[in-house]
Amino acid sequence: GENVEQHPSTLSVQEGDSAVIKCTYSDSASNYFPWYKQELGKGPQLIIDIRSNVGEKKDQRIAVTLNKTAKHFSLHITETQPEDSAVYFCAASRIYGQNFVFGPGTRLSVLP
């Protein structure tokens, strides 16, 4: 089955700096890759996603890149703010929106 790895497990950046989180997946048939943000005591919330027919997608300060050949994808957050502090999860699935396999998560801390 699918296996998703995620690095780093923790990341601390200064406010205003950029943060990059990387994920790799094992199933070459996976074609949908969402990123979720989970704040303390809350459920995960989708922040951006990408499908396999696209190499990059951007939404304001957040971007995701996908390299299908290497089977890895990355989340980029620019101009980080304290409210970006949370746990971020990547996921992969063969079917859009279903059967997600999540990575173990990255705890991002943005220091003021």
Next chain:
Amino acid sequence: EAGVAQSPRYKIIEKRQSVAFWCNPISGHATLYWYQQILGQGPKLLIQFQNNGVVDDSQLPKDRFSAERLKGVDSTLKIQPAKLEDSAVYLCASSPNSGRAYNEQFFGPGTRLTVL
């Protein structure tokens, strides 16, 4: 629009006891998911419903876990009997299956279960 509701938010039980969690998805959402999130890990899918039918329960430990979604709306997840390793946050999510975000999963706040 109201989000996914879950109750209780916290539950502490002794091992071998039974426990049940309730989820009310966003109105009109056809697909409902239950996930188990162990501390420090990503959510793991336990079961997926489409309306009131099961789509995927391959990772549900059926000897002790059961779930139902009567009438295709709210759902209950039960553990009987509980083990120490069941300590986790149980997340419910739902998807609309129509419209622009037709398969985006919207998560509830979760129920934190502690088994002593």
